């Protein structure tokens with residue numbers, strides 16, 4: 001590895017710490033019989049979605065956000081389980097508290113992932129590779145969970161490094177070598193390049209970060225948008241000056257879709273609404289937050305757009321409460337205006353770490369996260385007519 005330029009300002013030392021196959025490893029702590037076996041966690045019924053898969057199951061092509069039915073075909077021998085989100089949140093808090101022993105600047109980004117500013121910590125904990133190992137051992141000893149750590153001069157480089165550290169390892173990239181390290185990697189490895197941007201870049205014959213970094217800005221602006229293009233090209237060169245703490249976390253999570261042709265069939269719209277609610281719910285649970293309410297957005301064929309908002313009975317993170325609320329809003333909106341719909345969106349808002357308030361009149365809202373999967377389980381066991389949910 002080339003040496004850092006001694007005359008330059010001291011390079012930042014950022015750790016990106018990410019627990020491996022988080023939900024699975026927490027379950028393995030509770031039940032050691034699951035160790036070494038392929039395990040898939042998520043909706044376990046015919047309409048369920050995979051939240052995460054153990055590395056043993058990933059070898060068969062199983063991954064997050066895949067339909068569980070597809071996962072079952074790829075890896076029928078895996079153990080399929082529903083998640084326990086309350087437990088994951090508790091473990092997440094303990095994990096963050098362990099990290100806070102090593103630096104005052106710990107920025108959680110999701111339940112199992114945080115950035116830590118370790119700049120200047122050498123005197124206390126040794127060189128970055130050594131302090132990262134100390135941290136990993138502490139997490140392993142206190143929580144029994146494997147963690148991977150990417151080390152870099154910025155959040156961006158640290159995060160990309162983590163993917164090379166996984167599973168259960170450490171990977172460091174210094175600024176002087178970062179651009180060369182990025183260059184051969186596929187564009188999709190850059191955080192922020194999703195499937196759509198990936199496809200747009202492929203049309204320009206750009207498949208690697210090196211090619212992206214070398215492309216003139218004009219064509220990039222055309223496919224990525226005028227503001228985004230400069231930002232993305234800069235990041236492709238591994239340049240990131242973002243502070244560790246950025247703008248406050250978003251207070252809402254949205255998911256929306258535009259129909260290929262305008263739709264007026266209520267059942268078709270409900271099916272899409274359900275998917276959007278599940279997607280927003282999965283992101284909510286991954287962030288370790290609860291929402292206070294949900295809203296829907298409807299755009300009609302003539303492009304007029306309406307939004308309708310409602311508060312939950314108690315703060316929650318379950319697919320069912322999101323769907324029930326969004327569905328209620330949809331039914332009312334469709335009754336008021338039955339025109340074909342061009343776009344539909346769901347937003348969960350009022351996000352926070354507040355504990356769900358227990359209402360004496362309601363069922364335990366803590367159980368909400370798992371209710372949809374429970375319905376799926378009953379269906380699976382006794383057939384799809386055994387239980388039906390609302391109007392779906």
Ligand code: TTP
Nearest residue numbers: 018019020021022023051052064065112282286
């Ligand atoms: P990730 O950190 O993205 O993944 P992971 O910890 O399962 O595995 P890896 O070793 O690759 O980091 O997500 C953390 C948890 O968030 C994950 O265990 C389950 C949950 N999750 C979902 O519920 N849905 C999703 O689509 C993703 C990506 C994660």
